[in-house]
Amino acid sequence: MSDRQKGLIQAVDKSFPSAEHRFCVRHIEDNLRSLFKGKLLRDALWKLARCTSPTQYEREMNNLKNLNKRCHLWVSKIPPETWSRSHFSGRAMSDVLTNNMCECFNSKLVDGRDKPIITLLEYIREYVMRKIVTVLKVIDRSSGLLTPYATQIMESVKKEASRYSVHWNGEDHYQVTGPYGDQCVVNMSTSTCACRRWEITGIPCRHVVACIWVKGAQDRSVGRPETFVKPIYTMDRWKAVYSYKVYPINGMSMWPTSQVPIQITAPKLKKQTGRPKKSRKKSAVEREDGGSRKKSKVDAKGKGKAVEGEGQKVKAVRKTKPKGSNTCGTCGQKGHNKRSCMKNFAD
Structure with missing residues (x-):
């Protein structure tokens, strides 16, 4: 991608x-x-x-x-x-x-982007080591045949499949009809459906789940709909993926000295004007979505109201104190401040 x-x-x-x-x-x-x-x-x-x-x-x-x-x-x-x-x-x-997925990973490396190359690699290694441990804790708390995300998808698919009716042709083909004119043909022998969701994701769609229920009523050895999910969504495969670990290493002071005679020097760095930018550049979609949010109305008795609209600029209204409302800190009287108080010039 x-x-x-x-x-x-x-x-x-x-x-x-x-x-x-x-x-x-x-x-x-x-x-x-x-x-x-x-x-x-x-x-x-x-x-x-x-x-x-x-x-x-x-x-x-x-x-x-x-x-x-x-x-x-x-x-x-x-x-x-x-x-x-x-x-x-x-x-x-x-x-x-x-x-x-790439953007999420990049967002975790913001603090390490401006570091030297070795420090950056150490930052990534420590993050990956912590991430694996976090996922292993989730795996220990999970149970069932499928991963939590796949289980959540299957539950929503089952709710949708309950509204569909199935017609069997006597072989491996089923005609599944649902609301809003949704009608697809499912071939259980080739594991395909006309909507192609099962083929693309590896998770049975609502048409396939309805066929599994009808087929299971005729043959009890068919099994649950979860057994028709591809193995990549099973807990065993999830555990196998995270069976590899990233091991800790000693600090730089304990690293052995390299025996390579060639020494790579740092390139000449030309300092750019201005402060270095750490935040990434936002795309046109993000800029437009941020500017099109509805502005909150300013209810200040004639001070002005913000105009709601997409991309419209609203002039901010600055609240000022009424004239003569200042209180002097020296004499306690209103109408002037401590700097212009006449008591300072009485002597």
Whole structure:
């Protein structure tokens, strides 16, 4: 998952030619905002990203074309297999659309970014060591076949599956019908559903869970719906991932002296003007979302009211004391202050 930088695209294609390279939809939205204005186009972009079937993707693309032909042409140039769930393969078993996982990791390294390289590496090593211990504590408190997150997803899927009816054709195909005209075909022999959610994420969708219940009523050896989840979501796999540890090391004063004759000197540093910035640069989406928050109304009896609106600037009203309300600290009288009190000049 990357932000569509040309250098990253070439590097991934060269270093990992068989990897599935996806683009962050949030960064695609940033690029779209710089060319096309309007919330309708941004919402249409996210609808395209959340589509799970090619038919649904084509329908949303036609809707975008009716809204703006130039925007439709710009979006169509981005390969859909890199940013839309409708064209994702089942290799990764993940339907994430943004690189928030990388952003979360980067946010934990803010305090160590301006440190020297060895200090920065030590900061990362200590953070990863603490993170593994934190996850191991969660694993000890967890129980069941699936991880807590997968269990939460399955519970919500079961609630949705209770509203669906299933028609069996006598083999491995099932027709599942639900509310709002939702009707899909499930093939239990190939572990596929027409909505492609099971294929993309590895977790049975509401159509598949309804089929499992009907099939389980006929054959009790089918098992629970949780047994149809891919092994990557099981507790055993979670424990195996965090079975590797990051070990502590001694301080720099106890490190052995390097026997390499070459000594790498620090590069010449040219100090830039101004204070170094530690906070990251916000994207256009974050800047616009921060400026479009509704301003609170100022209720001060004619002092003025803030105007509510998206992106509107509101002039702040400064509250001042009424004229002649100052109290002198020397004589205690009102109308002047201690500096201009006449008692100071009485002598």
